[in-house]
Amino acid sequence: MPRLLLLALLGVSSCASAIVIRDDVDDSNYRIPASEFPALVDLPGEGHGVLIAPQWVVTAAHAVTWQSRIDQVSIGGVARGVARLVIHQGYKRPPQELLDQALSTWDWTLFRALLASSDDVALLRLAQPVTDVSPVAISTSDAEFGQIIEVIGEGATGNGVTGYAFGDSHRTELRRAYNKVTSAHGRWLCYTFDKPPDALPLEGGSGSGDSGGPVLLQTKKGLLLAGLTSWSDPQSTIRTPGRYGQVTCNVRLSHYKDWVESIISAKP
Helix, strand or coil, X not given: CCHHHHHHHCEHHHHCCCCEECCCCCHHHCECCHHHCCXXXXXXXXXXXXXXXXXXXXXXXXXXXXXXXXXXXXXXCEEEEEEEEEECCCCCCCCHHHHHHHHHXXXXXXXXXXXXXXXXXXXXXXXXXXXXXXXXXXXXXXXXXXXXXXXXECCCCEECCCECCCCCCCCCCCEEEEEEEEEEECCEEEEECCCCCCCCCCEEECCCCXXXXXXXXXXXXXXXXXXEEEEECHHHHCCCCCCCCCEEEEEEHHHHHHHHHHHHHCCC
């Protein structure tokens, strides 16, 4: 995905942000140490993934395809070699022509339609199994609608009133925010960044640099990985990403559980 798109969309890390927060809550309430979620994977430069098996990382396809190659990632502050990259066969890279049209007119209708029809998921096979960090299991439930989720990332940041600038740093401090799933079907589960007084106490959303980061569900079995940060609706932010009202859509991993299992279980 073109670098400009990464900036324009979110966040998506594409893009998405190191978590955009409420304007009336102190930023320190959102910041967390890396030990809170050791399975978080840092991609080179920006973007994330999640360790889901000792030798496998899941991420958003757009978060890795803009780079010429990925030789290593960081997990728990340790560099880990990458042996193989597997992009879902249904991933669609937006053409530059369509991006140029959307940026010049701010009509994202067709661009958004293409994003919605794409399978934005990829797997990284590490050169060696990770033995010092526990993987996170993928949620198999398809009942995400109405559930409270956690989003984690260290991309760009801002608040719901001002948003953030496309040129802001896409790697800052690790933050966690909460939101409520407003729609879940097929490839996607989405949420809206609500403003007070309708917002959750630590309401927030993702932005540029958070792509591929975890969307987590708290269950009786502990935290499960329900999704991955993918893209935000450009038209919902009035040309400024990260503001209240932004709708963010995330890769819905319950939809891809069979694909993930088929890749991981296949013989090398």
